[in-house]
Amino acid sequence: MLLSRDNLPATVESVAALDDLLARPTKALIDDLNRVDGDIMILGVAGKMGPTVAALAKAALPARRVIGVARFSDPPVKKWLEARGIETISCDLMDEAAIATLPKAPNIIFMAGRKFGAEGDLALTWAMNAHVPALVAQAFPKSWIVAFSTGCVYPFVPVTGGGATEDEPPNPPGEYAQSCIGRERMFEYFSQKFGTPGRLFRLNYAIDLRYGVLHDIASKVIQGQPIDVTISHVNVIWQGDAAAQALRCLAHCDSPTSPINISGHQILAVRELANKFGQRFRRAPVFSGTETPTAWLTNTALAVKLFGEPVVDIDRLIGWTADWVARSMPSFGKPTKYEVADGRY
Template sequence: MLLTRDSLPDTISDIAALDDLLCRPSQALVDDLRKVDGDIMILGVAGKMGPTLAGLAKATLPDRRVIGVARFSDGRARAWLDARGIETIACDLLDETAIEALPKVQNIVFMAGRKFGAEGGLSLTWAMNTHVPALIAQAFWESRIVAFSTGCVYPFVPVTGKGADESVPPNPPGEYAQSCVGRERMFEYFSRKFATPGRLFRLNYAIDMRYGVLHDIATKILGGKPIDVSLGHVNFIWQGDASAQALRCLAHCDRPTSPINVSGQDILAVRDLAEKLGARLARKPTIVGTEEPTAWVTDTSQAVSLFGPPVVDTEQLIAWTADWVARSMPSLGKPTKYEVRDGRY
């Protein structure tokens, strides 16, 4: 069954139902990927979002090879992918020889990188976020490359506007975000050198029921913990929509590669989100702090013009999250740290 707004469930019963929903393609995704020749290889597939993207790609293109590459230090991700017909290759992307041995496919989605714990080992953060992209960009110069980046490459912008669009020069706080600028510059440099088509996928907060800004807020409400609204505005997108837009970017690559912002259309107040979640959870949220006039928010007009609005809207995400958290369903245990303003993760 194809994904449409009318087909969305009222509740997501369990992880299996969540995975099935995340990996359900829309007609628009089917149409765009039919324009793209060749197989798809996803580098860094074992992260939070990688299995969703790989599963969605395979569900959309069941007759093509979808290859997932990672170290696979946790075997569960590999088993999940294998069960869905996705080829898996164990590879350390810091090993140039191992990279050269990977199959040369026409479509690369680059998802490798380091964020969580970035401040604990900054040299590794820079190596993963800048050195590895340089290796990949050279090894796959004849492929299309959609490279995951982040809205954190932008400076903070006023929350009264539309957010930072792609014309705003990167100028972020903190070494993690600076290393993400470095990642983009490596792909941009080699795209210019080799005329490699690509996109720099600047994503703000892909969420599912086990992770994300809404999950962070909802769990704090249930736990009676204060919600700091100093960084008081965010935008985010359903992980299934983000994965679909990343795959659709393969049909919308530029020479040289160019950035595209991906998130929800609306800039949302954390205070309002807390109130809505609190009403559904029958708990009054404890709000602390005062909203700053700026935040890390992006203008997604370009993505909307290419792909249309996300299938899953904010109100649906609030309803699903409150229901999931109220039932004490599983969490990935990885806070987004959306409230951080100094770039230290």
């Protein structure tokens, strides 16, 4: 069954149901991918969002070869992908010789990178977020490359505005976000040098019921923990929608590569989100901090023009998340740290 706004479930009953929902393609995704020739290879497939992208690609194009590449330090991820018909290759992307042995797939989704714990080893963060992209861009000069980035490359912008557009010059706080600019610059440089088509996929924040900004807020509300509202507003998007837009970008690449903001089209107040969860849990949220007039926010008008609005809207996301958290369903245990204001993750 294809995914549409008309057939979304009222609740997501289990992890298996969640995985299946995330991997249900829309007709628009299938149509765009049918405009793209050749295999699809996902580099860094073993992260939180990579399995969704791979499974969605395979569901949309069951006859097409979809390849997932990672170190696979977590063996169950490899088994999960292979059970869905995705070919897996173990590879350390820090190893230039190993990269050279990978298939020369005409379509690449680049998802490798480092965020959590970035402050603990900044040299490794820069190597993963800037050096590895340079190796990959040189190894695949003829491929179309959609490279995951982050909305954190922008400076903070007023919460009363429409969010940063792709024309806003990157100027973020913190070395993590600066290293993400390094990632983008490497893909830009080699795209200009080789004429490699691509997109720089500036995402914030993807919502999987096991993690994400909404999961963080809902969990704190139900546990009676204080919610820091210093970063007072956010953008969020259902992970299935974000994954679909990443794959659809393969049909909308530029040469040289160019950025595109990916998130929900609404700017959401953290306090209001917490109050909505509080109403569902019948528990008054506890707040800390003072709202600042600026935040990391993006304007997604370009994405909406190319792809339309996300299939799953914010009210549905709040309902799914509240139900999931209330039933003490599994969590990845990885806070997004959306409330961090100085860029030190």
